[in-house]
Amino acid sequence: MDIKTLVLALALGNLSLCAALFFYQSEVRSSGHATWTTAKQCQAVAWALLYLRGTLPDFLTIPLANAILLTGFALDASALWEQAGRRVWRRYLLPVLGMAIGVYSGAWLLGLPAAERIAIASVAAGLFFVAGAAALGRSWSAGSMLRRYLVLAMLALALVVAARGVLTALLQDGQGWGWLSIELIQGAGLAALYLMMLSNAFGYLLLSREQSQGELARLEVVDALTDVPNRRGFYNALTPWIALARRPGMPTALIILNLDHFKRVNDNYGHPVGDLVLKAMVDVCKKQLRDSDLMGRLGGAEFAIQLPRTSQEDALMVAERIRNAVAALPVKAEKAVINMTASLGVTTIRADDSTVSLFKRADEALQEAKQAGRNRVVEASQAAAGALEI
């Protein structure tokens, strides 16, 4: 395949990726999607300009085309870093891009030979590819075989691209070294760029898939609104403490908290303000807890808190502290300041408890608090403990 055809294949390949991305309709866009789309658009335009070399003025098909191409490569790497959760990478990448474009354009303005300009552009491109591969290679040990293969392939291709530039500059006289002809070097470099286009697309899509799978797995156990464990997550975390309760030692306490008249907040101020109150309540409660304690959302305005190695007396103190903190801290919404109170039921895990019996007891204490007028803490009946222990 001649070089012109390879350049056309690169232009068309990137164009078809742009078209696919244009028609890609998804509610959930992974982070980096916008950057990646822009990267593909830059590359499609740049390769098209490079293909038109000789037809359009040189300043369009040489400095401008290369500047756009390098921008596309830098954005490719940025997108992979954004997806890997490292937005900060752009701070380093963009200055490198600015420098590469500056040096390349300077070389063109000064009339340096094409071979030297190719060296500058190829080395810069190689650096951006290595940066992208590094993002893909994060958490290498936990990564899939496909992911590892892509990292290695991208690194190898980056090396070929950079080597193409260096060798072109070294062999400026147009003579190759034995079988290593200039044509072979150029062809290999462009073929590597073509394979890089494919590897990058696979790499990005693979990261997207892993990210959405991770998010789905997280949402199975975490409440999306308040970012604390949901009912399932909280039960999972509580199970070992229920098993440990059969052994002698300090008990684990459980507090169930329900905001009072929360429905009125939704009715009077709307659901978004209700959401704001729920989030604020979680923050208020967390501030009263130790690092080893765990708060979870059971549903609606009902939360549970586990306090490992805590007696019922101490748990009552913590619950009272939380009740006071909730009552003392009004939530500031856009058009209102909302005063909330909470009712709390407190118990400790007993040797023969199951999740059902434990929550039933805590819930009965909570209902007692509600019936007694709300904004109070009630401990589960100790008599029941005696009865169960016999």
Ligand SMILES: Nc1nc2c(ncn2[C@@H]2O[C@H](COP(=O)(O)OP(=O)(O)OP(=O)(O)O)[C@@H](O)[C@H]2O)c(=O)[nH]1
């Ligand atoms: N804003 C918001 N409201 C929710 C959410 N989940 C449930 N709710 C509402 O929370 C309210 C729960 O009210 P309840 O706990 O049953 O009753 P209450 O008004 O708090 O009254 P008492 O508990 O008896 O003091 C209902 O109106 C639900 O629609 C949510 O994620 N966001």
